[in-house]
Structures are given as structure tokens and as C-alpha cells.
Amino acid sequence: MSAPDGSPKGARRLSVIGVTTGYDRADVLHDVSIEAKPGRITCILGANGAGKSTLIRAILGLTPVRQGEVAFGGETITNLATHRIAALGIATVPEGNRVFPRMTVLENLKVGGLLERDRTRLAARMEAMFESFPRLKERRNQLAGTLSGGERSMLSIARGLMTDPELVVFDEPSLGLSPLFVAEVFRIVRRLKDEGYTILLVEQNVRQTLDVADDGYVLAQGRVVAAGTSRSLAEDRELHKAYFGVH
Amino acid sequence: MDPGLLAQYLFNGLMLGTIYAIVAVGFSLFFGVLDVIKFSHGDVVAVGAFSAFGAAGLTAALVALPGPLALAVGLVAALGAGAVSGVVIGRVLVLPLKNAPAVNVLLATLMAGTVLREAIRLAVPNGGNPKPFPALLPDGVLAAGSFSVGIDSVIILVGGLAVVLATHLVITRTRLGLAIRAVAQDDEVAQLAGVNFTKTVLGTFALGSMLAGLAGLMLGLYYREINFNMGILLGIIGFACAVVGGLGSLIGPILGGFLFAGIQTLATVVLPFTSAYKDVVAFAVIIALIGLFPTGLIAEKSSERV
Numbered sequence: 001m002s003a004p005d006g007s008p009k010g011a012r013r014l015s016v017i018g019v020t021t022g023y024d025r026a027d028v029l030h031d032v033s034i035e036a037k038p039g040r041i042t043c044i045l046g047a048n049g050a051g052k053s054t055l056i057r058a059i060l061g062l063t064p065v066r067q068g069e070v071a072f073g074g075e076t077i078t079n080l081a082t083h084r085i086a087a088l089g090i091a092t093v094p095e096g097n098r099v100f101p102r103m104t105v106l107e108n109l110k111v112g113g114l115l116e117r118d119r120t121r122l123a124a125r126m127e128a129m130f131e132s133f134p135r136l137k138e139r140r141n142q143l144a145g146t147l148s149g150g151e152r153s154m155l156s157i158a159r160g161l162m163t164d165p166e167l168v169v170f171d172e173p174s175l176g177l178s179p180l181f182v183a184e185v186f187r188i189v190r191r192l193k194d195e196g197y198t199i200l201l202v203e204q205n206v207r208q209t210l211d212v213a214d215d216g217y218v219l220a221q222g223r224v225v226a227a228g229t230s231r232s233l234a235e236d237r238e239l240h241k242a243y244f245g246v247h
Numbered sequence: 248m249d250p251g252l253l254a255q256y257l258f259n260g261l262m263l264g265t266i267y268a269i270v271a272v273g274f275s276l277f278f279g280v281l282d283v284i285k286f287s288h289g290d291v292v293a294v295g296a297f298s299a300f301g302a303a304g305l306t307a308a309l310v311a312l313p314g315p316l317a318l319a320v321g322l323v324a325a326l327g328a329g330a331v332s333g334v335v336i337g338r339v340l341v342l343p344l345k346n347a348p349a350v351n352v353l354l355a356t357l358m359a360g361t362v363l364r365e366a367i368r369l370a371v372p373n374g375g376n377p378k379p380f381p382a383l384l385p386d387g388v389l390a391a392g393s394f395s396v397g398i399d400s401v402i403i404l405v406g407g408l409a410v411v412l413a414t415h416l417v418i419t420r421t422r423l424g425l426a427i428r429a430v431a432q433d434d435e436v437a438q439l440a441g442v443n444f445t446k447t448v449l450g451t452f453a454l455g456s457m458l459a460g461l462a463g464l465m466l467g468l469y470y471r472e473i474n475f476n477m478g479i480l481l482g483i484i485g486f487a488c489a490v491v492g493g494l495g496s497l498i499g500p501i502l503g504g505f506l507f508a509g510i511q512t513l514a515t516v517v518l519p520f521t522s523a524y525k526d527v528v529a530f531a532v533i534i535a536l537i538g539l540f541p542t543g544l545i546a547e548k549s550s551e552r553v
Contacts, residue, residue, distance in 0.1 A: 060439065062435065062438075081438075081443070081445075082435075082438035082444075083438050083442055083443045083444065086438070086441040087441050091439075094435070094436055094439060098433055098435075098436045099436075100428070100433060100436070102428075102432055103429075103432065107425065107428075110425055111426075111437065111440050111442065112440050112441075114422060114429075114441055114442060115440075115441040159440060160439075163440060163441055
């Protein structure tokens with residue numbers, strides 16, 4: 001899965017600085033600041049409705065930012081069109097492992113490769129994906145809508161990697177997957193980090209997420225209520241009592 | 248019935264079916280990417296026909312072009328005018344209303360169609376009357392027994408079928424086609440993968456409207472006469488074909504086009520005394536089919552929606 005051209009990945013840092021946003025007249029996020037450092041796994045934890053998805057949408061230009069700034073490698077990307085943010089090297093594995101159901105597996109990957117115009121590099125990347133995810137190679141001519149949940153999540157990840165990103169955003173990847181596949185997804189996340197990708201992982205699954213992540217933030221009611229290394233977050237008993245329920 | 252005459256009917260049916268299919272595909276493409284009904288589509292057909300008519304007339308007045316070149320001028324004018332009207336309507340009317348209720352888009356494009364229609368009527372000298380369309384295709388007749396058909400008709404039919412095939416290839420084999428299908432299936436995920444939404448939607452509008460412009464040229468060449476309001480009936484027929492075939496799919500509207508033309512032809516052959524009612528019969532059958540197959544003959548689930 002390493003970059004076929006051997007270029008170093010994850011040199012740029014994602015910064016969200018004092019972002020306030022929401023839908024219609026209600027603010028969902030209040031003055032949220034987070035950072036995803038290059039080459040590390042940063043997680044964002046929080047219950048349903050804490051604002052995790054809204055934060056992701058704001059970063060990706062899907063929900064307009066009202067106040068504050070989003071920057072990638074020092075360059076402001078606040079309210080940039082989503083496809084331009086993707087072109088800067090930010091790939092997303094969307095919530096629910098969405099794929100294009102009426103396209104084949106191969107075509108799904110090709111959509112991820114639309115940004116790349118060099119055919120040889122595209123072919124190499126496709127080959128790398130099939131090497132990393134042999135199941136996808138077996139099923140390359142099958143419609144994505146007929147894949148199992150686990151296979152869809154592989155496809156969703158591979159499609160993101162086809163854009164040759166530096167940063168991969170995972171939006172609740174464990175949602176709706178069987179425990180076996182959840183473990184597999186977390187293994188892939190760790191592998192991607194080893195290959196030099198920067199990861200932003202949004203999750204509800206506290207224990208496994210803190211296990212794999214380097215840094216973390218906890219969102220509650222649209223605010224950052226805790227931040228630190230995942231070790232410090234994992235050891236903070238008060239935090240667990242207040243936000244995650246006692247473990 | 249005389250087999251030669253039957254062949255003649257069949258040929259005419261195929262020809263009309265091709266034209267209907269070309270118009271219907273546009274409706275389906277627009278619905279696919281944006282879930283909108285663009286009701287100005289029929290009038291873009293008229294824009295294409297009159298642009299070809301005007302361009303051919305103007306160049307003929309200036310220089311005497313050989314046949315194929317004169318046809319090329321008409322073709323470029325029809326495709327260009329179609330694409331421009333599609334992109335302008337998409338950019339100015341449809342995209343800004345993206346988050347508004349679908350009825351608003353329907354109404355706005357319905358009115359845009361009226362604007363196009365009236366603009367043609369007022370801008371063209373004596374525009375309220377039918378205009379004779381120049382014969383840009385070679386004369387001559389192919390005959391076999393009692394079956395005879397003009398070479399021009401054969402060219403139109405073959406060209407039209409080639410365009411239907413080419414459209415299919417654009418959608419299934421090109422980068423634009425891939426982007427169009429991605430936006431149609433999940434526009435957010437498409438954007439996250441780097442697809443430019445606005446560009447793709449406008450590309451779709453250009454493509455679909457070029458087809459409409461081409462249909463206008465084909466109708467002009469076939470009937471040798473065009474009319475400023477020719478788009479009204481054609482728009483409704485195209486829309487009906489798209490709905491009955493399966494709005495949003497690519498094969499559906501093509502089938503719908505041939506089905507509609509087939510019913511019209513059948514009505515003419517079987518009930519010669521009612522041939523004036525062929526549209527009535529065809530629409531009645533379409534209404535019945537829509538009642539029986541509410542999601543179209545090609546159900547979205549099993550078919551390849553664009």
C-alpha cells in the first residue's frame with residue numbers, strides 16, 4: 001500500500017482553529033480547535049450528537065464554517081470546495097462505508113483515481129490496492145452494491161487511497177461492521193500509519209480507538225472537553241466517568 | 248399488408264424512435280445527476296433546429312459550400328447552440344435552485360422553455376410560421392420492390408443510432424462519464440474523491456443538450472420543415488419515454504423512445520383510419536404502462552442507473 005513512487009507521505013499538518021459552525025440557525029460546533037500531526041493517528045471521540053460528523057464536514061468543506069479557520073500544511077482551506085480539498089491530499093472514508101453501488105469495484109477505484117492523469121502511476125496505484133486488498137481484486141468486476149459490509153469498507157478505504165492522499169479521514173469506520181471487521185479496520189489504520197499516512201479517526205468505539213491512536217480529543221455538545229495523548233486520555237478516570245460511562 | 252409498405256413503416260418507426268431516444272436520454276441524464284426535471288429540454292431541440300437553419304442559411308448566402316461542409320456547419324451550430332443553452336440554463340437556473348423544492352426547478356425551466364420558444368418566434372423573421380429546412384443531405388432513393396427510402400433518411404437513422412451508441416460509450420468509458428455516474432450515485436462521496444460537482448453537472452447539461460440540439464437538426468432534415476413550437480410535443484414525448492423507460496437510467500429512455508415510436512407506428516398500421524390519433528393512442532398506452540410499472544420498465548435497482 002506504500003506509495004508506488006516512494007514519495008514521503010504525511011508531511012503536512014491539519015489544523016482546525018476556533019471553528020464555529022452548524023446548520024440553519026443553530027450552532028453545532030463552538031470554537032473547536034484540533035490538530036492532526038503528520039505521521040500520527042489523531043482520534044476524535046464523542047457520543048452521538050457531540051458534533052463529530054459536523055466537525056468532519058466542516059473540515060471537508062461540506063458544511064460551511066462560520067467562524068475560525070481550517071488549515072492544511074499552513075495553507076488555509078476554510079470553505080474551499082470539497083473536491084479541491086480532496087485534491088490537496090485529504091482522502092475521506094465516509095461514514096457508513098459509502099460506495100457507488102451501481103458501479104463495479106474497479107470503477108469505484110477509478111473514481112478515486114480521477115484526480116491522477118498519469119496512466120502509469122494510476123495503474124501502479126491500482127495494482128497496489130489489489131495487493132493490499134486481494135478480496136477487491138477477486139471481486140473487481142462485481143457491482144459494489146452486492147459486496148458484504150466488510151468488503152465495502154475495504155473498497156471505501158481503497159477508493160480513498162487511490163487519490164494518493166497524505167491525510168486519511170475515517171468517519172466512524174466501525175459503524176455497522178461486525179466485531180471481526182472492526183478489528184480488521186483498526187489493523188488497516190495502524191498499517192496506514194506505519195506507511196507514513198497521517199490519520200484522523202472519528203469514532204465512538206472508545207477503547208479500541210484509544211488503543212490505536214497517538215493523540216485524541218473528546219467532543220461533547222459541540223466543544224472540545226478533553227485533549228491529549230491517547231495514553232493520558234485512556235488513564236483519565238474522571239473523563240471516562242463523565243463522557244464514556246465507566247469501564 | 249404489402250411487405251414493402253410494412254418495411255417502410257418499420258423504417259419510419261425506427262427513425263422516430265431514435266430521435267425520441269436521443270431527447271429522452273437528456274431528461275434521464277439531468278435527473279440522474281441532480282434529481283431534477285428540466286422542462287426546457289424540448290425547446291432546446293427547437294433551438295438546435297433553428298440554429299442549424301440559421302447557420303446553413305447564412306453561410307449559403309455568403310459562399311456556396313459543398314454538401315458535406317454545409318451539413319457540418321449545420322451540425323456544429325445545432326450542437327453548439329444546444330450545449331450553450333444547456334449550460335446557461337444549468338448554471339443560471341438549475342444549480343442555484345439545487346436545494347430548493349424540485350417543483351421550483353420544474354417551474355423555472357418550464358418558463359425558460361417558453362422564453363426560448365418566444366425568442367425564436369420573435370427573432371426569426373416571420374418566426375411564427377413553419378420554415379422550410381434546407382436539404383443538407385444528398386438526394387436519391389434506395390428502392391427494393393415496393394419499399395423505397397431516401398438516402399437522407401438512411402443517413403439520419405444510421406447517424407442517430409451511432410449517436411445513441413456514442414452516448415452510451417461516453418457514459419460508460421470516459422472520465423466525464425465516470426464522474427457523471429459517481430455524482431448520480433452519491434454526489435458527496437464523489438466530491439470527497441475529488442470530483443468537481445459543478446463542472447460535472449454542467450458537463451452533463453452540455454452533453455444532454457447537445458443531444459437535444461442534434462435531435463432538432465435530425466427533425467429538420469427528416470421533415471424538411473421546422474417550427475418554433477416543435478419542442479413542446481417533442482419535450483413531452485421525450486419526458487414520457489424517459490419516465491416509462493426508467494428515469495435516471497441510460498438504457499431505459501432509449502427503450503422508451505423506441506417503444507413510443509413503435510406504438511405510434513402500430514397505431515398507424517393497424518388502425519389506418521385513426522392514424523391522426525397516433526399520439527393519443529401512444530400517450531394512452533404510456534399512461535397505462537406507467538400505472539403498471541411506476542418506476543419504469545427498467546427498474547432502477549436492477550439496471551445501471553447513470
